[in-house]
Amino acid sequence: MLEIMRENASGWIVKVLFAIIIVVFVFAFGMSGFDAGQDPVLATVNDQIITRAEFEDSFQRAAENLRQANPNVTTAQLQDPQFKQVVLGEIINSRLLLAEAARLGISASDEEVFAAITRQSIFWNQKGEFDRNVYQMALRSIRMTPAQFEANFKNELIASKVKSMVTKAGAATPEQTRQIFDWVGEQVRIDYILTTPQDFLGQTEVTEAEVKDFYTKNEQKFMVPEQIKLRYLSFTPKDLAAYQNVSDEEIEAYYNANLDSMKQKEQVKARHILVQSKDSDPDSVKKEAKAKIERIYKKAKAGENFAELAKKYSEGPSSVGGGDLGWFGRGDMVPEFEKAAFDTKKGSVTKPLKTQFGWHIIYVEDRKEAKEKSLAEVKEQIAETISEEKASEKVSDLLDEAMDRLVSGMKLDAVADELGLLAVTSRPLAEQFLPQAFGLTPEAAKVVMNIPVGEAHNTPLAIDGGYILMEKVEDIPAAPLALEKVKDNIIKVIKSQKATALAQKAAEDILAQLTGPTAATASKKFAKQIKTSLPFDRQGNIPTLGQNPNLAAAAFKAKDGTWLSQPFNVQAGILVARLNERIPASDKTWEEQKAAWIQQASQNYEQEVLAAYMTDLRKNANIEITRPDLLN
Secondary structure, eight states, rough: OOHHHHHOOOOOOOOTTTTHHHHHHHHOOTTOOOOOOTOOOEEEETTTEEEEHHHHHHHHHHHHHHHHHOOOOOHHHOOOOHHHHHHHHHHHHHHHHHHHHHHHTTOOOHHHHHHHHOOOGHHHHHHHBBBBBHHHHHHHHHOOOOOOOHHHHHHHHHHHHHHHHHHHHGOOOHHHHHHHHHHOEEEEEEEEEEGGGGGGGGGOOOHHHHHHHHHHTGGGGGEOOEEEEEEEEESHHHHHHHGOOOOOOHHHHHHHTTTGGGGOOOEEEEEEEEEEEEEEEOOHHHHHHHHHHHHHHHHTTTOOOOHHHHHHHSSSSGGTTTEEEEEEEEEESSSHHHHHTTSOOOOBOOOOEETTEEEEEEEEEEEEOEOOOOOOOHHHHHHHHHHHHHTTHHHHHHHOOOOOHHHHOOOOOOOOOOHOOEEEEEOOEEGHHHHHHOOOOOOOOOHHTOOOOOOOOOOEEEETEEEEEEEEEEOOOOOOOOOOHHHHHHHHHHHHHHHHHHHHHHHHHHHHHHHSHHHHHHHHGGGGGEEEEOOTTTOOEEETEOHHHHHHHHHHOOOOOOBOOOOETTTTTTEEEEEEEEEEOOOHHHHHHHHHHHHHHHHHHHHHHHHHHHHHHHHSSSSSEEGGGGGO
């Protein structure tokens, strides 16, 4: 097939970035013309068979593609039955699409296939022309013949025609898309009264009987998992560095040879307060954010504790630490933030400044000016570096010597003594902490857990920078912590539960008053407690209060001024709320983003239409997985 194309295309250079598109074709359609022979049949689709070999070929190519896209994917993940089901599902879909194409009389001529292949830039030479050599070498690298690839490509082209016919109905109109944009972009504010469990903690008491009952009913929560103690000997430059001798002459020579790297760069130690504000926010939100940072700035300039202000007002992740950013140098922060910080004197607060994240004020706690470090300042650091360099040359030899002794039957501490090293005994560790403690892979951690007590693993285990030898000292079975060790935490939990119940009851009482026969009186009574939220959308992430999608759904359905029918839990506490204001999606933003929204809406509609079509094809087809064991 397509002999004319193969005979007449010409060129000379090979491009290497062709794997993804080729794998897509093979992933979807397997190896056309595959000779089933006596290979087991994995599945049947109507009167067509899918063999094990055909599936394995598609699976291997799909796995290779996934590894290219995500190098961190593990072998275990690739062997997961769910991944294999996805591969088989795509092969089944391809059979159904091709059968539907035959029913509808849809096909592709050799000329169409030729034209489509030559349009693939992965097969072009540097002149931008289809190149036979590039084409053939690309196929050889994935062990496919031109005939096989062209058959698969033709199937893909035919299937794409069926998909295109189906998805034509999925194009979104501007009117439909605007409705989606308006729905997604609409925001609301709520008026609310907040009750917090912290306000009721002083009213709670916990008895000994309640503590014991909680402990008994929740014993599994206090279980310490199975643990092990290990004796280990590390062979990494860092661990072996302590056994190396470094002279003053070596340190001085290193210092003189590396003066450029001994310079201390200018640094600033700072805290900041962030009030979030995006360019896409409505003007009212932007104004409110700027007004809020101005109010905070006045408090900071008046001498209020900056860290406490950050904990109270900052909307950034550093708020819990009082806005602490630690030390940073030039190039570590966004330009506007960096300039303000480095232009500010120690002990001073910057004026409010705007970045892509919102409005900031920065308090500069300390500064380090650029300077050249003296030999005395870096002596220990240099000694450590030289020690690690010397140790790196000895890792392999010492590991070989240790293994010789270990294989001969010596215990690990005796091996360490003979080599002049120190074998360390770990504290008890559960399996999930072994990777973090030693730098092991999760698979290696499972191996270590299964080492018999008193024995060493028979081969070194790879860790960051080198290897480690391990010997199990003790197995510690899973067991619950003693009541006395968890008693204080249990008391805190029970108090919190009781305080939350009291806060919930208080919120319910407030709501009952606001919606009952004395609502007018209650409105005056609680007027000073009523606050208004910042705007939020249907996802329900309410700034300063927390997230509750159910609250958001109720607020968007509510009538203006009507209290919602129940209290809602958010991170800040329990609140009763009423709708304050609806904020329509921005007309300006719609005009700016209209094309992108229409494109995305059309893609979503097309995917839904195609998914429904494939579901219908599957429903009316006779599909049988004859060898499900081959997917395990």
